[in-house]
Amino acid sequence: MTSSAKVALSDDGKRLILDLDGRSRELAAMWLRERSPDAETLDPGTGQRLIEAAELPLDLTLLHAECDGDALALRFSDGHATRFPLAAVVADDTGPSDIVPGRTLWDAELSGPPRADFAAAVADDAALLEMLDGLHRYGVALVSGVPADEHGMQALIDRIGPLRHTNWGGIADVKSVANAYDLTMTQRGLEPHTDNPYRDPIPGYIWLHCLTNAADGGDNTLVDGYRAAQVLRERDPAAFDCLTRVSPRFRYRDESTWLESEGPLIELDSQGRVSRVRFNNRTEQVDALPADELERYYAARHAFYALITSEELTVHLKLDPGQMLIMDNYRLFHGRRAFELAGGVRHLRQGYVDRDSTASRRLTLRHQLTDITTPEEVA
Incomplete structure (x- = not known):
């Protein structure tokens, strides 16, 4: 890697031009200075910045830059000198993409979700990391061997992060009941959707544990929302753009709860990549926007719904x-077919675990079990 690396400075010294791996990158002197990976700038234990970056002089420049093995040797106009690993530059530069890095998109041709064994994931860090890596990459994992009791999944939740408690408690039943407070507690089929878009923050991962499933019907449906958004962008760019701009509200109310939030059906990150999807017909509340904007939105939503209910993607x-099933609630649309209790009982239990604890567990395990040290390297 280093044999082909070449560096040069702009005339004013405010930018470093790096040619590496057949690509040319321009790096701001200020960016390199505030991220300098030395003990004077970053705490070796926490990685947190020790200097006040906002106090660095705005006219900061690079006085010298050269390749030194696998690093850049840099000297700045404020007198600071450091060695910046080339690998860190490459890892931070993911390049152009429509989707956040580290994901494998899929459609109906997927042979099945990544699989994991419950007992192995509870007992062994390597097995747990393999499960979390698959969940991160595909947005879903299928775990077998879960104890067949009401709190059977709790031991694995405890290995990852705290159970998210809501107005429904912790782990809740998903079965048909009289006077259901939510349509999940009925026998009707459910359209592809994401859970709880009316919460802030939205629950990150859905854990759905099957105790009995003898009823006729009730099959689960899974759709990769990132893939659906990508297909919409390719086939109908105007619809894609509309669904990234219009932010409907979502509302849930009962006698003791009133929850509201908002957000677009397709959410982009700061680099224009799809990072989150939403769809929840039962709770969506679109504002009275100008009529022409509403017409565009309804047409775009119709096109997106046609995709997420298509056999092509399901x-x-x-x-x-x-x-x-463990499902990424920022990515996956899930639903079910209607079921008939004449065939037997359908009883599942469901809980939520947030994204931060799940991501943290994966990254720390990766750091402990491998030589990889940065989140970018395990994306």
């Missing part, structure tokens, strides 16, 4: 007792 599966 994976079908029926959980067996002792199986559990």
Whole structure:
């Protein structure tokens, strides 16, 4: 890697031009200075910045830059000198992409979600990391061997992060009941959707544990929302753009709860990449926007819905007792077919775990079990 690396400075010294791996990159002197990976700038233990970056002089320049093995040797106009690993520059520069890095998109051709064994993931860090890596990459994991009791999944939740408690408690039943407070507690089919877009923050991961599934029907449906957004962008760019701009509200109310939030059906990150999707027909509340804007939105939503309900993108599966799905609620659309209780009981249990604890567990395990040290390297 280093043999082909070349560096040069702009005439004013405010930029470093790096040619590496067949690509040319321009790096701001200020960016390199505030991220200098030395003990004077960053705390070796926490990685947190020790200098006040906002106090660095705005006319800061690079006085010298050269390749030194696998690093850049840099000297700045404020007198600071450091060695900046080339690998860190490459890892931070993910390049152009429509989707956040580190994900594998899929459609109906997916042979099945990544699989994991419950007992192994509870007992062994390597098995847990393999499960979390698959969940991160595909947005879903299928876990088998979960104890067939009401809190059977708790031991694995405890390995990752705290259970998210809501107005429904912690782990809640998903089965048909009289006077249901939510349509999930009925026998009707459910359209592809994301859970709880009316919360702030929205729950990050859905844990769905099957205790019994003898009812006729009730198969789960899974759709990769990132793939659906990508297809919409390719086939109908105007619809894609509309769904990234209009932010409907979502509302849930009962006698003791009133929850509201808002957000676009397709959310982009700061680099224009799809980072989150939403769809929840049961709770969506679109504001009275100008009529022409509403017409565009309804047409775009119609096109998106046609995709996420298409057989082209949908994976079908029926959980067996002792199986559990873990689903990325920022990425996956999930639903189910209607079911009839004449065939038997359908009883699942559901809980939520947030994204920060899940991501933290994956990254710390990766750091402990491998030589990889930065989040970018494990994306």
